Amino acid sequence: MKHDARAWLEKIHALDFDRTVKIMNVCGGHERSITHAGLRGVLPKWVELVPGPGCPVCVCPEEDVYQAMQLALQDKCILVAYGDMLRVPVNVKKGEIRTLAEAQAAGADVRPIASPLDARRIALDNPDRPVVFFAAGFETTTAPTAAMLAEGIPDNLSILLSGRLTWPAVAMLLGSFEPSPGSPGFDALVAPGHVSTVMGPEEWNFVVDRHEIPAAVAGFAPESLLASFYSVLRQLKSGERFLDNCYREVAHPGGNATARRMLAATMDVVDANWRGIGIIPDSGYALKPAYAQHDARLLFPDHTDPDRRRAGEMPPGCDCAKVVLGKIYPNQCRIYGKACTPRNPVGPCMVSDEGACRIWWAGGVRVTADA
Amino acid sequence: MDDTRILLAHGNGGRLMRELIADIFARHLANPLLDTDADAVTLPPLDGEVMLTTDGFTVQPLEFPGGNLGSLAVHGVVNDLAVAGADPRYLTLSALIEEGLEVDVLDRLIASFAAAARESGVAVVAGDTKVVRRGEGGGLYLSVAGIGVRRARAPLDITRIAPGDAVLVSGPVGDHGIAVMLAREQFGLSGELRSDSASVLPLTQAVRDLPGLRFMRDPTRGGLATVAHEIARACGHSVILEQRAVPLRPQVVSVCEMLGYDPYYLACEGRIVAVADTVATDKILARWQALPEGAGARIIGRIETGDSRVILDTDLGGRRILDELEDDPLPRIC
Numbered sequence: 268m269k270h271d272a273r274a275w276l277e278k279i280h281a282l283d284f285d286r287t288v289k290i291m292n293v294c295g296g297h298e299r300s301i302t303h304a305g306l307r308g309v310l311p312k313w314v315e316l317v318p319g320p321g322c323p324v325c326v327c328p329e330e331d332v333y334q335a336m337q338l339a340l341q342d343k344c345i346l347v348a349y350g351d352m353l354r355v356p357v358n359v360k361k362g363e364i365r366t367l368a369e370a371q372a373a374g375a376d377v378r379p380i381a382s383p384l385d386a387r388r389i390a391l392d393n394p395d396r397p398v399v400f401f402a403a404g405f406e407t408t409t410a411p412t413a414a415m416l417a418e419g420i421p422d423n424l425s426i427l428l429s430g431r432l433t434w435p436a437v438a439m440l441l442g443s444f445e446p447s448p449g450s451p452g453f454d455a456l457v458a459p460g461h462v463s464t465v466m467g468p469e470e471w472n473f474v475v476d477r478h479e480i481p482a483a484v485a486g487f488a489p490e491s492l493l494a495s496f497y498s499v500l501r502q503l504k505s506g507e508r509f510l511d512n513c514y515r516e517v518a519h520p521g522g523n524a525t526a527r528r529m530l531a532a533t534m535d536v537v538d539a540n541w542r543g544i545g546i547i548p549d550s551g552y553a554l555k556p557a558y559a560q561h562d563a564r565l566l567f568p569d570h571t572d573p574d575r576r577r578a579g580e581m582p583p584g585c586d587c588a589k590v591v592l593g594k595i596y597p598n599q600c601r602i603y604g605k606a607c608t609p610r611n612p613v614g615p616c617m618v619s620d621e622g623a624c625r626i627w628w629a630g631g632v633r634v635t636a637d638a
Numbered sequence: 639m640d641d642t643r644i645l646l647a648h649g650n651g652g653r654l655m656r657e658l659i660a661d662i663f664a665r666h667l668a669n670p671l672l673d674t675d676a677d678a679v680t681l682p683p684l685d686g687e688v689m690l691t692t693d694g695f696t697v698q699p700l701e702f703p704g705g706n707l708g709s710l711a712v713h714g715v716v717n718d719l720a721v722a723g724a725d726p727r728y729l730t731l732s733a734l735i736e737e738g739l740e741v742d743v744l745d746r747l748i749a750s751f752a753a754a755a756r757e758s759g760v761a762v763v764a765g766d767t768k769v770v771r772r773g774e775g776g777g778l779y780l781s782v783a784g785i786g787v788r789r790a791r792a793p794l795d796i797t798r799i800a801p802g803d804a805v806l807v808s809g810p811v812g813d814h815g816i817a818v819m820l821a822r823e824q825f826g827l828s829g830e831l832r833s834d835s836a837s838v839l840p841l842t843q844a845v846r847d848l849p850g851l852r853f854m855r856d857p858t859r860g861g862l863a864t865v866a867h868e869i870a871r872a873c874g875h876s877v878i879l880e881q882r883a884v885p886l887r888p889q890v891v892s893v894c895e896m897l898g899y900d901p902y903y904l905a906c907e908g909r910i911v912a913v914a915d916t917v918a919t920d921k922i923l924a925r926w927q928a929l930p931e932g933a934g935a936r937i938i939g940r941i942e943t944g945d946s947r948v949i950l951d952t953d954l955g956g957r958r959i960l961d962e963l964e965d966d967p968l969p970r971i972c
Contacts, residue, residue: 305956
């Protein structure tokens with residue numbers, strides 16, 4: 268039966284829990300919809316909504332952003348990247364260029380794009396110049412990059428691939444990998460709608476099967492999110508466990524077969540570094556050897572500088588890593604709203620529209636809290 | 639020689655430039671006051687206080703469903719004068735043309751500029767053209783100044799806004815922002831949505847005699863939320879908007895849901911946000927709804943005592959702060 272948002276909300280209120288229930292989401296889009304609809308204010312006090320690893324910009328390794336900047340500055344490439352990546356700071360000394368946007372202001376040719384097709388167009392328009400597409404993102408944005416590769420791309424276009432898979436981060440939180448990091452910090456999971464649309468909802472079965480944690484795939488409208496909250500709460504109450512799908516009209520079993528085929532044809536799944544978190548097994552994409560002539564990591568010098576202070580980590584004082592993992596809420600970060608605001612972001616979570624800190628700040632959360 | 643595209647020589651002051659001005663600009667914009675050979679124009683005395691505004695225009699693509707750069711530029715300047723309580727009278731037009739622009743495109747844009755000016759009752763009385771090198775301009779930039787005569791009883795003053803006043807909008811918001819985005823054919827989306835680009839003069843003329851009308855503004859860049867912030871900042875109180883009352887077209891809602899855009903920050907080019915006291919509010923609503931341009935007018939919120947913030951009361955009874963826009967909105971990447 269189809270309910271509207273109000274009806275789902277009433278059903279949730281009719282459930283009675285005498286303890287706090289933490290529901291984690293792993294999608295910046297979910298967090299944004301939750302905040303935009305004011306869902307935290309209308310849910311019962313015993314429900315806590317925890318933003319988890321749902322921001323591809325936030326977890327993109329600092330080394331990759333640094334490498335992209337150096338390609339644009341030193342190797343004189345046209346560097347194209349999703350707009351959000353342009354303002355992500357790297358860890359350099361005061362006064363040095365710390366974002367792609369600053370590199371652009373210093374004369375580097377950096378261009379924000381919204382789709383891989385823009386990268387192809389820019390490469391075709393500039394046949395005598397190398398164009399590097401800094402492709403950071405989750406499955407949803409990596410799939411179009413794979414499709415472009417599979418269809419064939421201009422000779423002068425290469426990819427600095429920084430694609431990540433979502434489920435391994437949740438698996439890490441749940442201790443699927445050894446050594447176990449301890450308590451996962453949540454009682455139920457809302458699985459990401461777009462990722463499930465591409466990869467299939469079945470990817471999330473492990474949450475239910477291996478860890479007996481209720482899970483439901485949700486879309487981005489308040490009624491879909493509320494339906495998923497109700498589903499996981501009902502599961503907690505009844506002791507039943509299954510992966511529910513509250514985004515049936517879009518997320519179909521098996522996902523998007525074409526997109527998955529293109530991903531499998533062009534990319535390998537590899538262990539990958541997540542900024543501030545470390546290596547997570549089988550959590551990243553790398554170009555297959557057949558695409559070596561388009562792999563920016565092979566075509567250009569490696570500008571890694573091991574002498575940079577805290578290279579690869581979050582900036583000093585920044586708790587983004589804990590925010591990304593749902594260990595603390597954004598306003599429990601030591602510098603939230605103080606040293607770190609959207610105008611002067613210190614950590615990546617305050618940069619992106621997918622970042623929990625940015626979403627909370629833009630949603631009006633000005634009160635800080637203790638961790 | 640390729641005569642279908644603009645060349646640098648079209649800006650060199652010689653024959654090509656003279657012909658371009660005669661064939662396109664003078665032909666479309668002709669009126670008794672426009673003398674393309676003169677350095678300055680003498681205007682007849684105006685029957686009231688003179689209001690002056692200026693604005694620059696750029697849009698990609700140059701043509702989109704519901705309008706183009708030419709009509710957009712006229713509406714932008716006419717609307718700035720209109721919401722300030724003036725009747726627009728004269729425009730000037732500076733065109734910065736990029737080498738390589740198709741002459742046919744330029745012709746269409748200037749013809750559209752002229753048609754929009756005629757509809758709004760304004761004459762173009764001075765102009766200029768420049769040609770910039772290929773790669774140094776987005777096809778065409780237009781810079782337009784407008785002169786009008788104030789007709790509102792008193793100057794419409796944002797600082798007169800007080801708690802208890804109502805906030806109105808003259809029609810659905812976000813159409814222009816989404817129409818232009820769809821016209822770019824990014825994100826694999828396309829659609830039938832037309833820009834709302836239009837003159838709001840009939841709407842302002844219908845209500846500007848009302849003493850309880852405090853303020854009008856056209857929500858262009860930054861959209862409804864940005865105008866609400868201007869109001870909140872100027873009056874020092876909270877602007878409360880009701881999510882269910884803000885008119886939105888279904889296409890705008892679905893594109894926003896898909897890409898994670900927020901309709902309250904999307905540009906409009908033919909709408910007015912007004913603030914009025916309780917007496918004037920019902921009259922404004924009735925007069926607007928009686929006009930074709932204002933059929934979709936609604937009361938969307940109110941001014942409340944409090945911090946200068948913008949708050950959206952959501953459908954579900956939640957509250958959300960609409961923060962000031964920081965960067966250009968970008969589509970979500972997850």
